[in-house]
Amino acid sequence: MRLDKFLADMGYGSRKEVKGYIKKGRVTVNDQTIKSDKAQVNEQTDRICFDQELIHYQRWYYYLLHKPAGVISATVDSYEDTVLDLFSEEDFREDLFPVGRLDKDTEGFLLITNDGGLAHQLLSPKKHVEKEYYAQVDGIMTAADQTIFEKGVQLDGEWTLPAQLTIIGVDQAEGTSEIRLILHEGKFHQVKRMVHAVGKEVRYLKRIRMGGLALPADLPVGSYRPLTADELTALAQPKE
Ligand code: URA
Numbered sequence: 001m002r003l004d005k006f007l008a009d010m011g012y013g014s015r016k017e018v019k020g021y022i023k024k025g026r027v028t029v030n031d032q033t034i035k036s037d038k039a040q041v042n043e044q045t046d047r048i049c050f051d052q053e054l055i056h057y058q059r060w061y062y063y064l065l066h067k068p069a070g071v072i073s074a075t076v077d078s079y080e081d082t083v084l085d086l087f088s089e090e091d092f093r094e095d096l097f098p099v100g101r102l103d104k105d106t107e108g109f110l111l112i113t114n115d116g117g118l119a120h121q122l123l124s125p126k127k128h129v130e131k132e133y134y135a136q137v138d139g140i141m142t143a144a145d146q147t148i149f150e151k152g153v154q155l156d157g158e159w160t161l162p163a164q165l166t167i168i169g170v171d172q173a174e175g176t177s178e179i180r181l182i183l184h185e186g187k188f189h190q191v192k193r194m195v196h197a198v199g200k201e202v203r204y205l206k207r208i209r210m211g212g213l214a215l216p217a218d219l220p221v222g223s224y225r226p227l228t229a230d231e232l233t234a235l236a237q238p239k240e
Helices: 003-009 015-023 116-123 143-151 190-197 229-235
Strands: 027-029 048-050 062-067 107-113 131-138 164-171 176-183 201-210 224-226
Touching (some): 131 190
Antiparallel strands (some): 027 048, 062 107, 131 201
């Protein structure tokens, strides 16, 4: 890889900025000052330093974001705030993207990464990575709804995979319910449309788990943190 690309990828500045740093002699490769931005480096084996500090190479980035309502699951948008606008200047990278979409008004677990392979694995219905949601519903959810969801629901002519509905509680006087729903795919507005299909409406929705990784209780709404290697493994766990 070219030295200037390496430095830009590692967050040391734009391609133009890092070329300037290289020309000024701020970069060494295996203890030799290199002043050519076109120099090729092996990012795995070369010792590349910036201002004498060793750069630890990292190719893939994985962050768990507790998405707040009011931001959209996109990388850029001219009008709306996106989930990437929540990132600090230090952590932001051009190649980060959200894995799948949560609606603007949905909160909860959202993985942000630059690893397209993992994203594909997590979203493919064939991999059976579960997505679990907590919802507050206008209307009384019933055991009959559990059976319907377990068989699959037709949404605009397309059948959903079986989904597991847990009724946490119902308030008969208010006519509301609290539920958890486990999905094995991610169709557009799927939870809201499934609930609508049985005659009720979701009024609050939060994703609380993906694969074997629950949204950590100590991660405040609107914040994010890198995933540990163990968490990453847990996340990609297929259904048992
Ligand atoms: N289902 C929905 O309806 N909305 C989401 O944001 C996620 C799942």
